[in-house]
Every structure is written in C-alpha cells, then in structure tokens.
Amino acid sequence: DAGITQSPRHKVTETGTPVTLRCHQTENHRYMYWYRQDPGHGLRLIHYSYGVKDTDKGEVSDGYSVSRSKTEDFLLTLESATSSQTSVYFCAISESEGAYNEQFFGPGTRLTVL
C-alpha cells in the first residue's frame, strides 16, 4: 500500500453512537477521499479534502462529517451511527485532481452497526 493506514480495521458499534475512522498517509499527497463500498453499489464518495481544513461533500455525505487538521490525517465521523452505515470504508489519496486523478487506497475499515 502507498503509505496509507486506516484505523480501526474492524469495528462493531451500536445504533446511535458516534464513530470516528482515521486515515493516515505518509506520502504528503494533497487530496484525500473517503469512500464506502457496498455490494451492488461499488465505491461511492462520501467526502473529500483538497488541503488542510479544505473539505467538501461527495454523493453520499448525509450522516457523515470529516476533518483534516494536518496534511497526513483525514478523519471521518459518523455522528450517530445507523444500521444503513454498515459498510466497508476506504480512504484514498491522490497527488493531483482532474483528469490525472490516480487514487491509491488504504486497507479499509469494516464497520458493523448493530
């Protein structure tokens, strides 16, 4: 993996609890992304960041928030977890945006909300 770690790797939580997932990179890439992957849906973009403290929403952002206080860390928070947020979450990084947006993925976090 391209210097990307995610923590925790597995988590089981209960409905209504807040959950924070962490993505850490050592590549000093500017762009970072959070995706969720569900059967039949492929990868869907939740939020992304184009720099420290610069973030924006993706296509499935409801119920999620993010923060990026340092280049290397991108946090995803589920404010009040629901069963529909049970999924595998991937963080990705990229050096550039636009047409040359080659993304490299972290190992993923499997989240189960009971």
Added chain:
Amino acid sequence: QKEVEQNSGPLSVPEGAIASLNCTYSDRGSQSFFWYRQYSGKSPELIMFIYSNGDKEDGRFTAQLNKASQYVSLLIRDSQPSDSATYLCAVYETSYDKVIFGPGTSLSVIP
C-alpha cells in the same frame, strides 16, 4: 451525475485464455479512465490508466479506449488463477469533476 456501467459477472475463463472486461460510461466529456483490481477482502489497486483513444499495453494487460462509442475495455492475456478478482472501472467525469467508479466485474480464472 453520470453513470459507469459494468457487467457484474462472474466472468469465467480458462487459464491461459484472454479475459475481456468491458465498461461503458454516459458522460461524453469524460477525459480519463482507470482500471482497478480488487482481491476479495482487500482494497482496490490501480493497474491501468488511459487518457487517449486507442490501446495502452502494460505486460499482460491492455486497455482499449473508444471515446466515440463511450466504452473502455481491459484485456488480460494468458490469464492466470492469480488474476481472479473484481475489476473496477473508473471514469473522470468532467461535468462532475470527480472520478466515478463502476460496480465492478468479478473474474474467475479456472485452472
């Protein structure tokens, strides 16, 4: 938001054969195209990037792009059991200014 479509499979090919994976997209303004390989329980891994019309070859992999017909394909020559994985097509859509992923095609190479 535009769509990226792939046959979900599974696509089964015998060892040594050519595997052909297809992807269609709806945004005519799409500029660049990516193929990712994802083994079961693992994260996606970028294997090909293609920007211009025509073919791009990298070892046993060839990506073919036809912008007029709005499809991109991935050919895997001399398929090996280790190629068994899900292959994700991704498209940079200019109008959305984001990369959109298809649902993936599952490939099984039978020894």
